[in-house]
Amino acid sequence: MSSNGFTAAESAVMANEIASLVRERCGEIGTLAVDSLPFAAVDALRAEGFAISDADVLMSRTRRVKLPLEIAYMREAMRRTVGAVRQMEDALRPGMTENEVWSRFVGALIAGHGELVSTRLLESGPNTFPYFNECGTRVIEAGDLVCLDTDAIAFESCSVDFSRTFLAGDGPARPQQRELYQRAHEQLLHNTSLIGPGVEFEAVARNAWPVPSEHRSSRYYCIGHGLGMIGEYPNLPFHVEGQPYPLDDEFVPGMVFCVESYIGSSDSGEGVKLEDQLLITDTGVEIMNDYPFEERLLSQTQRR
The missing domain is CATH 3.90.230.10 (Creatinase/methionine aminopeptidase superfamily)
Incomplete structure (x- = not known):
């Protein structure tokens, strides 16, 4: 993700795209597991209504x-x-x-x-x-x-x-x-x-x-x-x-x-x-x- 210096704004755009894709394909989901994202991107996903959990347990074992x-x-x-x-x-x-x-x-x-x-x-x-x-x-x-x-x-x-x-x-x-x-x-x-x-x-x-x-x-x-x-x-x-x-x-x-x-x-x-x-x-x-x-x-x- 390139922020062009506008980290919060670009994170919000990305989070909105993710939210649209998730709801289109999976319906209403309350929690997303995240492996690695900047703090601003995590905050933006929370603003879209998601609870955020740690994906490391799943990803590391995969x-x-x-x-x-x-x-x-x-x-x-x-x-x-x-x-x-x-x-x-x-x-x-x-x-x-x-x-x-x-x-x-x-x-x-x-x-x-x-x-x-x-x-x-x-x-x-x-x-x-x-x-x-x-x-x-x-x-x-x-x-x-x-x-x-x-x-x-x-x-x-x-x-x-x-x-x-x-x-x-x-x-x-x-x-x-x-x-x-x-x-x-x-x-x-x-x-x-x-x-x-x-x-x-x-x-x-x-x-x-x-x-x-x-x-x-x-x-x-x-x-x-x-x-x-x-x-x-x-x-x-x-x-x-x-x-x-x-x-x-x-x-x-x-x-x-x-x-x-x-x-x-x-x-x-x-x-x-x-x-x-x-x-x-x-x-x-x-x-x-x-x-x-x-x-x-x-x-x-x-x-x-």
Whole structure:
């Protein structure tokens, strides 16, 4: 809707058109459910005699199951994003700034006909703890952990969301870095193993990998989240003993769901971010991102 600077007047025109269409096709209806409209447009619909309710409950549950064409689009988006991450990892060297490394990812994505990246979640060394620092001018040093969360929009407005943590330089990882990485990897694989068609959200939360106490205050805020054109329903919260679980729902085929893992340490001032993007199928799950883990940080027994 373009208001041409006359928001209230144009909203009234739009609301009148909507009211005419609704009454012509549906008769007298007292309530309209609205997904997203400007305040002025909502007020205008109320002035037409409608009560307004929130359509998010209906729309979010409708969007969670992807059409076959949407899944095909998301696969193509993933292909473009994985290629860009590979080029970024190949370019990663000590002496580069975080911004330089991140630009290699974004540049490769755009050169490969991707669309945009919605965050700047690349961090290194001490910037990896706590999580959610965005990239900046810090110069990456040999032996630094480097975390990337893709958050890419790569094809037909479809999102791609997986995370990997790399080790800068050619040297070996430090023992505490390996411990953090292996715990994050264990959390990722364990929680992924709980998910499948017909599995209730609460069952996943109750049986999720128990985050050790020393990492709990800095853990990721949810077990995982749905994905489509943006992050979507559900944001799966952790189970809290003694409190009712807020989501009474289950995984169904056609959902795309991202499993999150972050393990950080206040002692070392570092953290590891891992994440996989899953497609729920009729028989289980498919990991959509074909991207390896960092071998120097992962012991032989924990490879997938």
